[in-house]
Structure formats: C-alpha cells, structure tokens
Amino acid sequence: MKMKNCFWGCAVLGMHDAIVSTIGLVVGLVSADATQYVILLTGVIAAVAAGLSMTASEYLATRADGRLDVARYCGAATGVAYIFTAAMVLMPFVFIANSVLAMLLSYFVAIAIIFFFNYVKSKLSGERFWPHFTEMLIICVVVTLAAFLIGECAKVLWGIEI
Numbered sequence: 443m444k445m446k447n448c449f450w451g452c453a454v455l456g457m458h459d460a461i462v463s464t465i466g467l468v469v470g471l472v473s474a475d476a477t478q479y480v481i482l483l484t485g486v487i488a489a490v491a492a493g494l495s496m497t498a499s500e501y502l503a504t505r506a507d508g509r510l511d512v513a514r515y516c517g518a519a520t521g522v523a524y525i526f527t528a529a530m531v532l533m534p535f536v537f538i539a540n541s542v543l544a545m546l547l548s549y550f551v552a553i554a555i556i557f558f559f560n561y562v563k564s565k566l567s568g569e570r571f572w573p574h575f576t577e578m579l580i581i582c583v584v585v586t587l588a589a590f591l592i593g594e595c596a597k598v599l600w601g602i603e604i
Contacts, residue, residue, distance in 0.1 A: 448509070452517075452523065460492070461556065467485060472542060478540075496517060533547070534547035556579055
C-alpha cells in the first residue's frame with residue numbers, strides 16, 4: 443500500500459515538473475529565435491540533467507522523511523516520469539524544422555499528457571478529474587507565459603540572439 447501511495451506523488455512531481463520546465467525552456471528558446479537543433483539539444487541536456495537531479499532529490503527527500511522502504515522506488519518513479527515526459531514534449535522538434543510549429547505541437551502534447559494522467563488517476567482513485575486537470579493546465583500556461591516574456595526581454599534588452 444505504501445508503494446501505491448508513493449507512486450501518485452512521485453509521478454505528479456516528475457511529470458508536472460518536466461512539462462513546466464521543458465515547455466518553459468522551449469518557449470523561452472523559441473521566443474529568442476533559437477533553431478530547431480539548438481532547442482532539441484538544449485532540451486535533451488536539460489531533461490537528462492533535471493531527471494537525474496529529480497531522481498536523487500526525491501530519493502533523499504523520501505529517506506529524510508523516514509520512509510526508507512520506498513525511497514528508491516519513489517526516486518526512480520520521479521526520474522522516469524520526468525525523463526519520459528520531457529522526451530514526449532521534445533519529440534516534435536525531432537520531426538518538425540519550423541520551431542514555432544514544433545513548439546505549438548509540444549504544447550498540445552503537454553496538454554494531452556496532463557489530460558491522460560489526470561483521467562487515469564481519476565478513474566483509479568475516484569478523485570474528480572476536472573479540478574486537477576484545470577489546476578495543472580493553469581500552472582503550465584502561467585509558466586509558459588513567463589518563459590516567453592523572459593525570452594523576449596533577453597532578446598530585446600540584452601541583444602541576445604541565438
């Protein structure tokens with residue numbers, strides 16, 4: 443039972459952090475006029491580094507809470523959820539050269555992941571679907587808009603062109 447309870451929290455942490463940080467990175471780079479390959483390379487490097495960091499952080503946090511029996515499982519679940527989700531969000535950049543179009547498709551992939559995750563969780567746990575889906579979606583949108591504004595500011599204020 444402890445593993446089951448740990449799974450949802452770990453999956454949410456890895457999945458949602460990957461969506462928010464990867465979409466935020468992608469939008470920031472697209473708004474700074476980065477190429478498809480720069481976005482893809484930066485995204486892969488960031489996803490692997492952050493996924494490994496999330497694995498270690500969740501493991502250490504779970505151990506610090508005294509839940510030694512599930513610490514490895516929670517760490518692995520968080521890291522796998524992060525890397526898998528980030529890979530799915532970055533996938534359009536593998537196939538689409540137009541960075542703006544790939545970014546829009548990445549956003550739809552992220553929305554589909556949020557939808558699917560919350561749908562499955564609501565069916566398995568009996569929790570309500572729409573409040574959780576809406577909350578995750580709003581957070582993703584706010585972070586994306588912030589990343590866009592940061593990219594625009596960097597481009598205009600500091601003259602940064604990629």
